[in-house]
Amino acid sequence: MSMKENKIYDESQIQVLEGLEAVRKRPGMYIGSTSSRGLHHLVYEIVDNSIDEALQGFCETIEVTIHKDNSISVQDDGRGIPVGIHAKMGRPAVEVIMTVLHAGGKFGGEGYKVSGGLHGVGASVVNALSEECYVEVTKDGKVYKQEFERGKVVSDLTIVGESEGSGTKTYFKPDAEIFDEVEYDFDTLAQRLRELAFLNKGIKILLTDEREEKSKQFHYEGGLKSFVAYLNRNRETLHEEPIYVEGEKDTYSLEIAIQYNDSYTENLFSFANNIDTVEGGTHLSGFKTALTRIVNDYARRFNFLKENDKNLTGEDIREGLTAIISVKLRDPQFEGQTKTKLGNSEVRSIVDSLFSEHFGAVLEETPQLAKIIVDKALNAARAREAARKARELTRRKNILESTALPGKLADCSSRDPKECEVYLVEGDSAGGSAKQGRDRRFQAILPLKGKIMNVEKQRLDKILNFAEIRSMIAGIGAGIGEEFDISKIRYDRIIIMTDADVDGAHIRTLLLTFFYRYMKALVEEGHIYVAQPPLYKIAKNRKVYYAYSDKELNMILEQIGGKDKNTDIQRYKGLGEMDAEQLWDTTMDPEKRTLLRVDIQDAIAADEIFTILMGDKVEPRREFIQENAKKVQNLDI
Known part of the structure; x- marks a missing residue:
């Protein structure tokens, strides 16, 4: 979505709301947690800033690099963070953005029409939680650099060279004092960056891992159409081309892609400003309402449903459906337990009308496709009725x-x-x-x-x-x-x-x-x-030890002075080899067990893994197991 009417993006549009001290005290409030999830979130915060530049039409390429020491750099070819002096703060705007919480072009300023990022805390929080961090801005023929440590300024903004073009490079090394672990997982980053490339068609995102010398590039001109095809790639689809809807109304833009497959589950994913709205919201309900209404109308008009037949339910119509709904809007309201439910009421009718118009036309123009969709839903309705009867037998009254x-x-x-x-x-x-x-x-x-x-x-x-x-x-x-x-x-x-x-x-x-x-x-x-449950039981000199991994077995053997003729090691093949007391001691006692x-x-990611492991296609399963066998001892989710 290109919105170039407002090209002025300078220090006057950066609003300041709050200081940084609290972030290091309560990091979880700002990035969700200090576990691996929070660690990866740092990268997304910086990447989101580059994506925002792309949404305005000013950035085409984003390069993310994991360096050998697990530090990260993110480079884009956007306009470059403003470097002029901020009127209120009397410091360069780039320094304000890096050191003041909630300072940015997205808070009331006209710098951005639409912006992503769930917490919107951005660069300053990443800086506060990094033992070292620097920013390089290329702008107006010059390269500017400023360095920080744990959120504090280490060097003033200085010109360090000359260069054509424009863009921002942010380098940071997560602080081991803050995070439980500081090792990045390539696949976790790849999953989200691939998602962002699907959600913002045309953008090029390159992920490089210098630790293992591997890289991946994500670039999809098809946007959500490519996304749905990707999600269905391990399934048998019922029609080759996904149905694709794109539209704009006022300051809202909408993209939807749907494709049916022969499975019995529905997979609906919704996004607002690139944020995964896990709890759904008004955009998802607008889509569901329209889909149910249009399919029922079509089924009635062409006599798939007779006069006395009940309408198909939404559940029937969504069986075997993979769908992605993505809306972009200026002022999203997020609700729900995890703040991942879109609450803007006007979005419901916008999605409903834009999708209805297009989808209705598709069914009219391609009766073969319409028949596939309606037949699938009619079969689902028959099965639902059978399931309802079966469920009556299994339901507990009290x-x-x-x-x-x-x-x-x-x-x-x-x-x-x-x-x-x-x-x-x-x-x-x-x-x-x-x-x-x-x-x-x-x-x-x-x-x-x-x-x-x-x-x-x-x-x-x-x-x-x-x-x-x-x-x-x-x-x-x-x-x-x-x-x-x-x-x-x-x-x-x-x-x-x-x-x-x-x-x-x-x-x-x-x-x-x-x-x-x-x-x-x-x-x-x-x-x-x-x-x-333990893998080994080790007995020596009337003492019994349990080991839950090969590593633990070696540690225990080391502690008890190695393996000799008095050492008895039993490898458990199954739970049945343990008596009641052993099972309690090793696996069920809350004081001692590991759950x-x-x-x-x-x-x-979960949907993909279950489809690969449990679906009909053998090749993706073989590839998945080969790829993951090195990482884990037993394949588990």
Whole structure:
């Protein structure tokens, strides 16, 4: 979206709102956390500034480099941060932007029409949380440089050379005093930069990793059309070309791309000013309303739906749909728990009218495509009716009515979900040990027999015929799919406990796929855990030790004076080899156990992984496993 009418971007447009001291004291308030997520967020804050230049039509290329020591530089060919003296502060504007919180061209000034970035805290926060940082601005034939340490000015802005063109280079080294870890992950950065390149068509983003001498370039002229094709690349699509809508109204611009595939799940991703609106909002509801209305109107007019037939539901029409909705607007209002829900009410009708007009015309002009979409929805409606009947059988009338609970569930005595946990245990023998070894007050055990169904390849009505899945739904107590209500869960922690072998890893992935596809809120709100049983039992001189990895085994052997004839090492092949007491001591005792919380940070990445691991296409799965096998000992999400 090019908006070049306002070319003046100088020091007079930089407004100052607040000082920097608080950032180092409470970094989490400004970048979300000091974990790996916060570390990567620093890069996005700087890149967002370059993207904002691109949105105004002044920047074409952004280069992000991870240096050998995990420092980062971001270079763009935009207009360059203003270097003139800021009237109110009496210092160069670039220094103000780097050292004063909420100073920037996006706060009330006319420097920017539209800007991205969720926190909008930008460069000053990155500077405050970096042990060293410098900015180089190329402007009017000169190169200016200024250096900082932990947010403080180390050198004044000076001219260090001459150069044609314009742009900004920001270099920073995250502060090890602040962050839990300071090692960047190439794939995590690549995921977001690829997303930004899709969302801002035509922009070129280059990511280089000097640690491993590898690089990737992201550049998509097709915008969201390319994005949807990319997301569906491991699926069988029902029509070759995505349906693409682009439009502007007043100061709002909209881009939508949709494409159907033969799966039974919907994948809708929405963005506002490049921010992933995880909780949806008015742009998403405008799209859904329009899609449902237009397909029903078409189905009625061309007699796919007879007079007495009920309308298709939104859920029917979205089965197998991959869609991306991206709006750009001047003053977005973000709401919701994580401030990722778009609240601007006027956006709903703008998206509805722009999409309806275009999509209605597409159906009229391509009756073959319309038939594919309507047939898919009619099949989904029949399956939904079958699923509703099956669901009636599995629904629990009352969470305290234990008769409705699955027979093999050994429930806990507490009725307070907040203190309760349920172990989903692979196999009956391990289930027996777990039942004996547990703390009955707050630990419930649900043994699962055999392999769980691969839900990636089935509709809900078929899934509900599967006894093990019905047991889990009844045990968890919150329903399934569209009717899932997280407030009704009976256990705060749902713990997957499988053997530490290949089969165990497969069952774990099948269970995670089920939860992600049909009880997504459990995953998103951190209720799903993976138990970590030990790999080895080491006995020496009547003392017993447990090791959870090869590394830990070597450490223990070192501590006990090496391996000799008195040392007995047993490698556990499965949970069934442990008796009740050992299972409690190693894997279930809250004082000693290790639980991994399943944390899926990025819905798009998660969706892709489950499609690759559980879908029909073999080649992407082989590639994924080869790529990731080096990084992890057992493939897990």
